[in-house]
Amino acid sequence: xxxxxxxxxxxxxxxxxxxxxxxxxxxxxxxxxxxxxxxxxxxxxxxxxxxxxxxxxxxxxxxxxxxxxxxxxxxxxxxxxxxxxxxxxxxxxxxxxxxxxxxxxxxxxxxxxxxxxxxxxxxxxxxxxxxxxxxxxxxxxxxxxxxxxxxxxxxxxxxxxxxxxxxxxxxxxx
Numbered sequence: 001x002x003x004x005x006x007x008x009x010x011x012x013x014x015x016x017x018x019x020x021x022x023x024x025x026x027x028x029x030x031x032x033x034x035x036x037x038x039x040x041x042x043x044x045x046x047x048x049x050x051x052x053x054x055x056x057x058x059x060x061x062x063x064x065x066x067x068x069x070x071x072x073x074x075x076x077x078x079x080x081x082x083x084x085x086x087x088x089x090x091x092x093x094x095x096x097x098x099x100x101x102x103x104x105x106x107x108x109x110x111x112x113x114x115x116x117x118x119x120x121x122x123x124x125x126x127x128x129x130x131x132x133x134x135x136x137x138x139x140x141x142x143x144x145x146x147x148x149x150x151x152x153x154x155x156x157x158x159x160x161x162x163x164x165x166x167x168x169x170x171x172x173x174x
Contacts, residue, residue, distance in 0.1 A: 013040035013143050027132045031139065034165045036173065038090045040143045050074050087174040097172035100156075106163040113166065124154045137162050 015032045017025050031037060058072040061080075069082035087095050107119055110133070117128030126137050140158050141151050154162070157173075164171035 012043060013139055015041075024132055024135045027136045027139075030166060031136070035092055035094065036090075036161065036165060038092070039173070040139065042090065054079070083172070083174040090174075092174060094170070094172045094174050097170040099172045101160055101163065101169075106160060109163055109167055110159070122156050124159055126152045126154060133162075133166075136166065140165075 013031065015028055015037075017028055021028075031040060053074045054072045057074070058070050060067050061069045061071055061082075069080055071078065071080045073079070083095060087093065103119075103122075107115075107124075110124070110129075111119075113133050114130035115124065115128055115133070117125050126134050126141070129137065137154050137158065138151070140162055141154065144161070145151075145155065145158055160171060161173055163169065164173075
């Protein structure tokens with residue numbers, strides 16, 4: 001039986017600057033120099049059967065009543081996913097960083113970068129950004145988000161990641 005790749009979870013970002021995308025060169029440069037570049041370029045195919053096996057056998061591991069990782073068996077092999085091995089695998093060195101930001105901190109910064117939408121809820125929307133920032137969030141959503149629909153909505157964790165990438169703030173994404 002052939003392995004079937006689960007789409008749309010296998011996208012990689014390419015840092016190609018051309019004459020046709022000059023408007024986005026600054027964001028491409030920002031992403032290229034970001035500590036999160038490895039996340040965007042990782043070639044980690046996700047296969048439907050192994051993904052199904054992983055979640056069918058997954059157990060949340062807790063430490064002091066707080067989740068710290070997930071263990072599972074796939075094809076008889078025990079796997080453990082923790083913030084530490086995510087950080088190490090993707091070379092982020094981010095475990096000491098903040099895990100969230102006050103709304104006022106990141107929203108003010110994103111407004112200064114051109115966000116023109118309502119801020120009554122936690123959700124921000126990609127179309128309310130100017131093209132370069134829209135491109136940034138589109139890239140993050142396409143490469144990193146587990147969402148498969150509603151790509152105009154930017155989840156809070158992706159908002160934080162976009163903010164830290166453009167402001168060069170230290171963040172624990174792992």
